[in-house]
Amino acid sequence: MRIGILGGTGPQGRGLGRRFAMAGHEVLLGSRDASRAQQVAEELADAGNVSGVANAEAAQAELVVVAVPYEGHADLLTSLADALAGKVVVDCVNPLGFDAHGPYPLDVPDGSAAQEAQRILPGSTVVGAFHNVSARLLDDPSVTHIPGDVLVLGEDRDAIALVIDLVTALPGSRGLYGGRLRLARTVESLTANLIAVNRRYKTHSGISISGLPDVPAASAP
């Protein structure tokens, strides 16, 4: 599949781009700054077919992942609404603030970044996913097992199934339905708890759902 990544030069976008390319997808890594995107795409050349482009060009892809910082989220999506119409848009933005006590969830008027995206993109099918995966693990090609589950949130069964299938690009990870879009805020915010876990236990944590013996990991290590 041809996958565009808005904000593809940030840690999460870059890490997902690497894994999608390693899985054989064609990746259009987008950035505000196309020359910066080209530079990062070159750094990912060993992973597979990755091109660095402007965000507007990445938005032309078949499926588009939104991985920009929350500050620029609404403005960017507003500017690309026409290009994104009719597509599945995967939002993995975590609206977090940071202070002396660490990260905390920001108040989002729409409830969550994913709901904000759906409001701005009424012609697109927004799915929330990839919020809690360690960017560090994604972007390290020596990591062959990315533990944990990817909670996939949305309203449309076909789009959810498509994104659950996309999780197979992360070896060891499993895509699971995690609820409707109105439950996305919790999954976005959970990243703050995982950062607290990381600090206390010196690790790169993720989440898994227990009690699902019959739902296999997307791809065993």
Add this chain to the structure above:
Amino acid sequence: MRIGILGGTGPQGRGLGRRFAMAGHEVLLGSRDASRAQQVAEELADAGNVSGVANAEAAQAELVVVAVPYEGHADLLTSLADALAGKVVVDCVNPLGFDAHGPYPLDVPDGSAAQEAQRILPGSTVVGAFHNVSARLLDDPSVTHIPGDVLVLGEDRDAIALVIDLVTALPGSRGLYGGRLRLARTVESLTANLIAVNRRYKTHSGISISGLPDVPAASAP
């Protein structure tokens, strides 16, 4: 330890009471209705030392767990603030609403039930824990392995360590620090996502944190 459970006749309180008693703790199962508490305590008699009492008597215990429905949370804690002063109070209340689309997180003026408890109980040390554990698994004595991690949230290291140790009463579960109280809302709300998972996959799910190979489960199965 002598553990009081406010709302001990509800599913979560009853399940935790069973496990604490099985682990050798003395449990004061509290309820608005002491005779109802006595009845449930008799049902748990096979688990160990469980007494059914009024909530006010349960609040006299060494450590007190709050497992009431969110509707009655603030009023009950206000009425018991004096008895709870100087103690560790473990809040496991999930403020959720339900409609035709299933459960959803309620807006909580203080941010979370745990923060509400800490505001009402300035003389107590409030810790959030046991939000995401399946009451069904807790209350089934034939279940010898309760999978998943219990995220423990709070400000006080000693109180957090005490509650992490208490998680050893749940065989197979592991207690982990999950962040400060301001991150409790996310863990309380996550129960709505787990209910969505349960409905989709027909299970009793919980959460685990991946990426922590060196933090052992409290008690192996």
